[in-house]
Amino acid sequence: EVQLVESGGGLVQPGGSLRLSCAASGFTFSSYWMHWVRQGPGKGLVWVSRINSDGSRTSYADSVKGRFTISRDNAKNTLYLQMNSLRAEDTAVYYCARDYGDIDYWGQGTLVTVSS
Amino acid sequence: EIVLTQSPGTLSLSPGERATLSCRASQSVSSSYLAWYQQKPGQAPRLLIYGASSRATGIPDRFSGSGSGTDFTLTISRLEPEDFAVYYCQQYGNSPRSFGQGTKLEIK
Numbered sequence: 393e394v395q396l397v398e399s400g401g402g403l404v405q406p407g408g409s410l411r412l413s414c415a416a417s418g419f420t421f422s423s424y425w426m427h428w429v430r431q432g433p434g435k436g437l438v439w440v441s442r443i444n445s446d447g448s449r450t451s452y453a454d455s456v457k458g459r460f461t462i463s464r465d466n467a468k469n470t471l472y473l474q475m476n477s478l479r480a481e482d483t484a485v486y487y488c489a490r491d492y493g494d495i496d497y498w499g500q501g502t503l504v505t506v507s508s
Numbered sequence: 509e510i511v512l513t514q515s516p517g518t519l520s521l522s523p524g525e526r527a528t529l530s531c532r533a534s535q536s537v538s539s540s541y542l543a544w545y546q547q548k549p550g551q552a553p554r555l556l557i558y559g560a561s562s563r564a565t566g567i568p569d570r571f572s573g574s575g576s577g578t579d580f581t582l583t584i585s586r587l588e589p590e591d592f593a594v595y596y597c598q599q600y601g602n603s604p605r606s607f608g609q610g611t612k613l614e615i616k
Contacts, residue, residue, distance in 0.1 A: 436609045
């Protein structure tokens with residue numbers, strides 16, 4: 393069974409940093425591209441970032457470019473999102489998701505709250 | 509960036525009725541790389557339809573997708589109580605990936 397379990401969310405002050413993790417199991421993690429998608433309170437889904445299977449290629453939404461870094465450790469079956477210079481508008485549930493062209497599996501999400 | 513516009517924003521229907529949800533793209537979606545997701549409160553999204561018209565594993569056949577180019581439709585033939593949720597379309601043919609703003613399907 394495919395499982396994606398996010399962790400690392402919490403309350404952080406504006407300008408602060410946080411690193412999210414996503415532990416993957418039930419599939420060959422190193423064979424799949426992965427995404428981070430976020431959802432603000434009461435809002436819709438917003439794509440944040442994507443990484444290819446070996447970690448050599450990444451892409452970002454304009455809203456997070458230069459502040460967020462996606463990475464992965466295929467030996468640990470883990471996806472990461474390093475978030476720096478956080479702003480109030482980054483407050484959201486962050487989902488880890490598996491790419492199959494579309495997104496075929498999603499984690500349950502981790503809540504990030506940026507507030508003083 | 510391809511902008512996806514979903515309509516209506518809210519759809520009020522009764523169980524047993526037919527639901528038709530629309531997703532319009534600002535430019536043509538490559539190879540019909542269009543997906544539909546269902547999201548219930550407090551849950552992660554679930555893939556329903558990929559490639560504009562193919563049902564994902566385990567999705568009942570009352571859900572169907574159609575369309576190409578810039579106009580896509582999700583149809584639920586006979587609404588069940590568990591179908592009332594928010595539905596999102598997403599294009600994955602162009603970078604960056606983009607989602608529509610969602611259609612809330614509520615019980616009338």
